[in-house]
């Protein structure tokens with residue numbers, strides 16, 4: 216494999232731009248709106264970039280970091296299933312039970328470019344990279360984890376709305392609805408739920424008391440624990456550190472931000488999901504704890520949730536567009552500040568930072584707000600310009616700079632209930648003849664195939680699935696028929712629903728392929744698995760129009776959503792670069808891989824898994 220020309224010393228900065236789309240970029244560059252990145256197109260430093268199948272962020276960033284496809288690193292989809300009981304698990308947040316209780320374990324063990332740099336004797340720092348929670352204390356790679364980092368309750372992020380309106384509590388929201396009690400003129404009180412604690416035999420949430428005093432239609436004062444804040448309607452508070460008393464000897468910290476969305480006639484407060492305090496936590500958040508503390512003290516406080524851009528609060532209407540965009544802006548600025556801090560400290564080795572806010576912006580605004588999306592592409596162009604200037608000052612330009620995205624973006628106008636289609640075609644047999652259903656109510660001995668996750672389709676194989684029905688002899692014929700019928704499926708306007716059905720052998724290589732889905736569904740432009748499909752459920756029709764705020768996506772055929780790569784040393788040695796070549800591009804060397812085992816999971820209560828999945832924007 217060719218490697219890029221470079222000097223002896225390793226000195227590489229990687230800027231990850233989650234969901235940076237080549238079509239949008241090339242259009243804006245042609246209009247002269249992306250002057251920094253456009254330079255790379257003129258000097259042989261730009262290419263479209265082949266991404267993993269499926270093109271989901273946690274899968275794709277892991278492929279980029281390791282040069283491996285999912286068959287070798289073991290992350291196949293947001294949601295995995297256990298053939299022993301058809302139970303679901305969260306691929307980025309696997310857990311194991313031991314004598315200390317249930318704890319999170321790393322979602323995969325493959326060696327990364329960062330591990331390889333360390334093996335070569337260089338320091339490595341990786342910021343906000345997906346699927347890097349929990350920290351591996353044995354690793355010298357300095358890490359602040361990205362997507363997949365849970366909130367303090369172990370969920371992917373559930374915020375709290377405080378209201379006086381009791382009727383909201385009866386409705387089904389992802390957000391937790393909490394009550395503010397009126398305590399006299401303009402005074403209200405409530406409690407923010409912290410980590411669970413044991414009292415006798417019962418388990419309760421620890422609480423942080425909230426007192427709110429409204430001054431006028433716009434301003435108020437909020438006390439939470441020992442913190443006192445002035446609130447202005449529509450403006451986010453700074454990051455606040457909240458203490459929860461667990462028992463007489465022990466307390467835990469969480470962090471959050473709060474916004475008052477109205478003061479009169481009745482107040483409403485929205486708290487971001489309560490997040491892990493980066494260094495006052497018993498959890499393995501960062502590697503190392505002192506590194507997290509150093510960043511917090513030197514570059515300022517930061518949110519720790521893997522998906523801090525609160526798309527759920529926007530989708531459910533607790534915050535408006537401007538408030539969501541303000542939140543996105545501060546998250547971006549904080550990460551830029553933290554990256555700049557590290558550039559200013561860097562001597563050699565590898566430094567990587569993922570910027571994922573564009574992904575959230577495109578999910579929310581793809582349909583209606585091209586102006587918002589364009590503004591973010593321009594912002595990222597300026598970010599790269601500012602990094603280039605800093606590297607020029609610091610190292611006279613003698614740093615390899617790679618900018619890469621994990622996938623592009625496309626429209627999402629139809630939700631696909633794949634299990635409903637399997638029922639209609641007789642591949643899946645539900646025990647109940649109801650409009651909606653889930654994999655908990657299946658006549659398994661009569662079912663040949665089922666879907667769980669956003670791109671995964673499984674056969675119900677004899678000898679693998681606990682109630683498998685497809686024999687080894689029938690497997691081939693059923694697979695062929697299933698594939699033909701999926702490829703012939705047409706949507707409401709006659710367009711194909713599916714661009715390609717990939718078999719395990721088409722999509723994956725490596726020792727973990729045995730654990731993979733039997734098929735990866737490459738949805739055609741405009742179609743994506745419904746949230747219900749992700750969780751193994753379905754609704755009444757196999758295809759439903761999408762009218763959600765969440766109007767664009769990338770969990771489709773990977774050929775529809777290639778990524779980008781920009782490299783200041785040129786990419787002409789790599790005619791069609793993909794994640795497989797990424798280590799050679801970024802480090803100038805291959806990664807020494809040992810075949811690592813998949814994480815050993817403990818059986819988990821399905822209610823706990825569903826609780827954990829709460830707040831994953833995709834579902």
Ligand SMILES: [Zn+2]
Pocket residue numbers: 234272574575578769
């Ligand atoms: Zn996304």
